[in-house]
Amino acid sequence: MEDARLEDAKAEAAGIEDARVEGPGLEEARAEDLEEIDTIIAELEVSGGRGNLILCVVNAPAYRDGIIRALSGRFEAKVIPVEEGEDVIQSLKSGDFGGAEVLIWTMPEKLTEDLADALNNFRELFYDAGVPSLVFSSQSFLDDVIRRAPDFWRYRGNYHELKGLDRGVAFEAIEALSTSLHYQSEADLLRRKRINEHLLEKVKDEKEITKILDELAQISYLLGDYDKASNYSKQELKISTEISYKEGVAKSLHQLGRLAQATGDLGEARRLYGDSLKIAQDLGDKSGISRSLHHLGILVQDAGDIAEARRLYGDSLKIAQDLGDKGGVASSLHHLGMLAQNTGDLADARRLYGESLKIKQELGDKSGVEKSLHQMGMLAQKTGDMSEARRLYGESLKIAQELGDKASVAITSAQTAFLEEHEGNLEKALDLIRQAETLFQGLGSPMAIKARMGRERLEKKIAK
Amino acid sequence: MPKAKSLKEAYNNLVIEPLESEEEFRDFYVERPARAPSPIEELRDRIDISERKEKYLFLGFRGLEKSTELNRLLNMIDPDRFLVVSYSIRDQLNISDFDFRDFFVSMALMIYDRAEVDGVKLNRDIEEDFKDFVKRITKVEEEEVTGTRAAGISLTLAKVLLLKLGREAKTRDIVRKELEMQISDLIQRLNWLIVNVEDKTKKKLVVIVDDLDKLTRVEQAEEFFYKNYELLTQPSCFAVYTFPIPLTFNPYFENVRPAFDDAIILPQLPVINKDGGRNETNLGFYRSVVRNRMEHHLIDDAVLDEAILSTGKLSEFVSIMRDATIKAYRNKRERIVKEDVESALEKLRRTYDRTLTEAHKRRAMEIHESKEARDLDKDDGISRELLFSLTAVEYEDENGRWCDVDPLLLPLVEKWKMRD
Incomplete structure (x- = not known):
């Protein structure tokens, strides 16, 4: 008997192994996502002929559609796009699923009141349907469900979170708030560098010298010369400390924090931003406080603490608004857009990027515009609009190159490489990722490792 | 400028415009009484010895000859150690449509123009950057500048831009929109220019801006001085800004004043004391203003005193005297009489009464x-x-x-x- 059970178990295991999902759109899925999808498949198979409610979080519509295509290859599936509550109620009440084995629901980006009511009040219908339901939504939609449709949430049979394609996310351009430098081109930036170097020799006033050093540090940072940037900031810190110019101390610490962040030393970055924030708070320097909060927000966002990042950006935004600091407002909106994008609230992300872009255009802040375009490209890529994504990346890259902003050139090149890879343009993708890798290496950026991995993967693909 | 011997000459000597030339100062300028001296000498000394690039507000009621005093300052400052850029916003900008952004653009352009006219060879990067910046914020193309030369008018870039800023509402709108969020960029360029001009000339720069007290509306003046006063302290040179004295009656003035190194007041000289009595010292000052300009026989002391006691403000007094002079001249009189003065006074009173x-x-x-x-x-x-x-x-x-x-x-x- 025992042998027989063992054989059955082996056969079941073999069956499960056989069930490993494959399909267009999932070639680049993360390993942990594939595990989750396998579990979903197993659940759907197990619950065959019975109602079930499986919730699945996927932020990127394009990725979600890839999963749906893969599942449709395994099951007779009926895909029901939901816009309002009535769609759910009528579909479930009709009982006409056209012989489908699985009902796949795609939720909209926002949970409306009407939809929340429908999910809460008609949750039993999912179990009465006689076929399992797999409900796809974004993270922000699910967060809303937990708050506003708690009965539906408690009624779930299971819940899965998929992280998305293992590409691109790490290459999002990160915007800096602290720079007030507006420049038109790399030549313009280089001219400003020469002017400041010239002034550094002429100016005698030490406070003025710290301001010149601060701008030189920012320029060097933008030009990707992190060593020089560090030297200038350290000089600024030294002189500011000697003359007890606390604002200069706070600014130099902040700039050193940015450098630590850019080179991957996040603990040091956090410490430096914290020290800068403390001084700004002591001075009542609202602009400095806003600057530090914003950059601390970036750090915690990178560490995955979305709620804390939202709080920090929100606080920073409030101060910037009070001060009439439109550049600061644009930066906060940009990063709140990134948060919305990461949690799948793409409509909100689009709105926030749009608002941020408008302000930057009014400011003539080409560097900011370039970063907005990059993020909007990512948004288009996420929703599967590859031609729009390519266009936006192209515009962003062009501006970044004009500005001599090596970090942004590297990031957008890497992102475009992944887009081209997805589209099957492997040689072009390889060319782009090589350029990005070289730039990241030159900058001493930790992203060089990711770029290298991407390059190696592409080289293998091309060799095959 | 000889003393007038006839009413015709007297009329021409009673100029209301500020004294400017050496000759005008020599012949017409009257020292203020010792109890209420002009503060200009002290201001000159402060500029002379100060290590810091101080910023001053120069206050005084309209018609007190502030512009004349500023012209004195201009002449008193040591030209070997200082480069003075002195101008009136009335000449450069549209005073009835005036904005702080226009003001700082004009200041930068005036300094740049002075450097260009004096042949100061600026750092190439700073100069090119400045030109690119002002062309960008005014949306003026190089062709417009060269175009004026082709038309036979030799104007520098700064002059062309100042003309457009002063005369074209469209240019002002563009500048204001462009600078709405970039005013700090403009101040930075202004300061680069100042550092470079001072370095090349080996002189300290002093900017004197006259007629800021003549902003036509109180709200306009408050907007300029109270909302943007911090910007006025940012140019890295000595600066003297005329300031509308009525604004000092706003309690906010006490918040603004400490931002400047000093508020220098040109006092009004009362001819009637608080208790109603005549102030003979100040009467003497006003008498000298006229006596320096015309022979004694053209007006009696009693008639002159009548004009002084009925006005008590320098420019208004000179204006009344001028009007009385023309009335006397037209009546074919040899001297100005009481009737001429009273007629001029009554005309002005009627205007006030009506408004x-x-x-x-x-x-x-x-x-x-x-x-x-x-x-x-x-x-x-x-x-x-x-x-x-x-x-x-x-x-x-x-x-x-x-x-x-x-x-x-x-x-x-x-x-x-x-x-x-």
Whole structure:
């Protein structure tokens, strides 16, 4: 008997192994996502002929559609796009699923009141349907469900979170708030560098010298010369400390924090931003406080603490608004857009990027515009609009190159490489990722490792 | 400039424009009384010895010859150690459509123009950056500058831009929109220019901006000085800004004043003391203003005193004398008589009477009674309006600060009292 059970178990295991999902759109899925999808498949198979409610979080519509295509290859599936509550109620009440084995629901980006009511009040219908339901939504939609449709949430049979394609996310351009430098081109930036170097020799006033050093540090940072940037900031810190110019101390610490962040030393970055924030708070320097909060927000966002990042950006935004600091407002909106994008609230992300872009255009802040375009490209890529994504990346890259902003050139090149890879343009993708890798290496950026991995993967693909 | 021997010459010598040339100063300028001297000498000394690039507000009621005093300052500053850029915003900008952004663009352009005219060879990067920046914010193309040369008018870039800024509402709109969020970029360019000009000339730069006190509306003046005063302290050179004295009656002035190194006041010289008596010292000052310009036989002391006691403000006094002179000349008289002066005074009084509202008149009567000009609350601007239009005047003497209506209006005040 025992042998027989063992054989059955082996056969079941073999069956499960056989069930490993494959399909267009999932070639680049993360390993942990594939595990989750396998579990979903197993659940759907197990619950065959019975109602079930499986919730699945996927932020990127394009990725979600890839999963749906893969599942449709395994099951007779009926895909029901939901816009309002009535769609759910009528579909479930009709009982006409056209012989489908699985009902796949795609939720909209926002949970409306009407939809929340429908999910809460008609949750039993999912179990009465006689076929399992797999409900796809974004993270922000699910967060809303937990708050506003708690009965539906408690009624779930299971819940899965998929992280998305293992590409691109790490290459999002990160915007800096602290720079007030507006420049038109790399030549313009280089001219400003020469002017400041010239002034550094002429100016005698030490406070003025710290301001010149601060701008030189920012320029060097933008030009990707992190060593020089560090030297200038350290000089600024030294002189500011000697003359007890606390604002200069706070600014130099902040700039050193940015450098630590850019080179991957996040603990040091956090410490430096914290020290800068403390001084700004002591001075009542609202602009400095806003600057530090914003950059601390970036750090915690990178560490995955979305709620804390939202709080920090929100606080920073409030101060910037009070001060009439439109550049600061644009930066906060940009990063709140990134948060919305990461949690799948793409409509909100689009709105926030749009608002941020408008302000930057009014400011003539080409560097900011370039970063907005990059993020909007990512948004288009996420929703599967590859031609729009390519266009936006192209515009962003062009501006970044004009500005001599090596970090942004590297990031957008890497992102475009992944887009081209997805589209099957492997040689072009390889060319782009090589350029990005070289730039990241030159900058001493930790992203060089990711770029290298991407390059190696592409080289293998091309060799095959 | 010889003393006038005839009414015709007297008319031409009674110029209201500020004294400017060496000759004008030599012949016409009258030293202020020792008790209320001009503060210009002290200001000159401060600029001379200060290590810091100080910023000064220069206050005084309109018509006190502030511009003449600023012209004196210009002539007193050591040209071997200082480069003075002195200008009036009335000449460069549109004073009825004026904005702080226009102001700072004009200041930068005036400094750049001075450097260009003096042949100062600026750092190439700084100069190119400045030119690119101002062309960008004004949307003026190089062709427009070269175009003026082709038309036979030789104008520098700065002159072309200043002309457009002063005359074209469209250019002002563009500049304001472009600078709405980039004013700090402009200030940075301005300071680069200043550092470079000072380095090349080996002189310290002094910018004197006249006629800021003539902004046509109180709100406009408050917007400029109270909302943007921090920007006025940012140019890295010595700067003297004329300041509308009625704004000092706004409590906010006490917040603004410490941002500047000093508020220098050109005092108003009362001819009638607070107690109603004549101030002979100040009367003597005003008499000399006329006596320096015309022979004694052209006006009697009594008639002259009548004009002084009925005005008590330098420019208004000179203006009345000029009007009386032309009246005498047209009446084929050999000298100015009481009738000429009274006729000129009455004409001006009628104008005031016509323009003042009932509220203004009531407040003017109160000021005359109390010798104080205060608004009732922050929403009440009547006293400030009277001070702004010089219908009320503030004096400072051994009795401290006190106010009264313009002496010209005293007969009107009596008339209004009777009517009430």
